[in-house]
Amino acid sequence: DGGITQSPKYLFRKEGQNVTLSCEQNLNHDAMYWYRQDPGQGLRLIYYSQIVNDFQKGDIAEGYSVSREKKESFPLTVTSAQKNPTAFYLCASRGDRDSGELFFGEGSRLTVL
Amino acid sequence: SQQGEEDPQALSIQEGENATMNCSYKTSINNLQWYRQNSGRGLVHLILIRSNEREKHSGRLRVTLDTSKKSSSLLITASRAADTASYFCATRRTDSWGKLQFGAGTQVVVTP
Numbered sequence: 433d434g435g436i437t438q439s440p441k442y443l444f445r446k447e448g449q450n451v452t453l454s455c456e457q458n459l460n461h462d463a464m465y466w467y468r469q470d471p472g473q474g475l476r477l478i479y480y481s482q483i484v485n486d487f488q489k490g491d492i493a494e495g496y497s498v499s500r501e502k503k504e505s506f507p508l509t510v511t512s513a514q515k516n517p518t519a520f521y522l523c524a525s526r527g528d529r530d531s532g533e534l535f536f537g538e539g540s541r542l543t544v545l
Numbered sequence: 546s547q548q549g550e551e552d553p554q555a556l557s558i559q560e561g562e563n564a565t566m567n568c569s570y571k572t573s574i575n576n577l578q579w580y581r582q583n584s585g586r587g588l589v590h591l592i593l594i595r596s597n598e599r600e601k602h603s604g605r606l607r608v609t610l611d612t613s614k615k616s617s618s619l620l621i622t623a624s625r626a627a628d629t630a631s632y633f634c635a636t637r638r639t640d641s642w643g644k645l646q647f648g649a650g651t652q653v654v655v656t657p
Contacts (some may be wrong), residue, residue, distance in 0.1 A: 536587035
């Protein structure tokens with residue numbers, strides 16, 4: 433089945449450690465996105481990529497890094513510079529270029545101990 | 546900053562009742578989309594309305610858009626317990642075409 437796969441679903445890390453969240457899609461979509469969601473809040477855009485080997489900062493990029501070496505993959509690294517990394521992270525890809533409809537993965541919940 | 550702001554923040558209704566939630570936004574948009582999120586899950590696209598449309602229907606969903614007031618509403622008719630979820634509006638701004646900006650959401654609880 434076509435879709436977006438995020439892993440791991442739950443992740444725990446110690447302060448000062450970097451962690452990488454995986455996002456893979458087999459929908460043949462060009463654009464991919466990373467959002468952060470905190471309790472009771474909406475989604476805030478971290479990074480997005482409209483094509484392979486290109487990506488742009490979103491509204492809250494500080495402390496995060498991404499790469500887009502393959503069309504199918506858009507991993508997000510949460511670095512030790514991110515001051516408050518505990519959150520629910522959502523990856524999405526864009527279907528129709530005209531409408532901008534997004535298809536989401538099931539999310540990764542990161543907890544910093 | 547959030548582009549869309551939903552109202553109310555939370556809504557509790559009984560099965561069979563209608564649920565209405567509103568979304569306001571600040572800048573010119575290309576389209577407005579509504580998404581649903583079950584607790585702890587990803588978002589699912591429900592319906593899209595373009596800036597030149599005023600109303601759209603999909604099953605039990607009805608969406609309106611008033612660009613002069615920069616607002617939209619989502620109506621769910623004849624609610625079911627399975628409609629319990631958070632609902633988010635998202636706007637595609639004309640000045641940042643590649644991005645969707647989401648509001649804080651309305652949490653809807655439908656009791657049997």
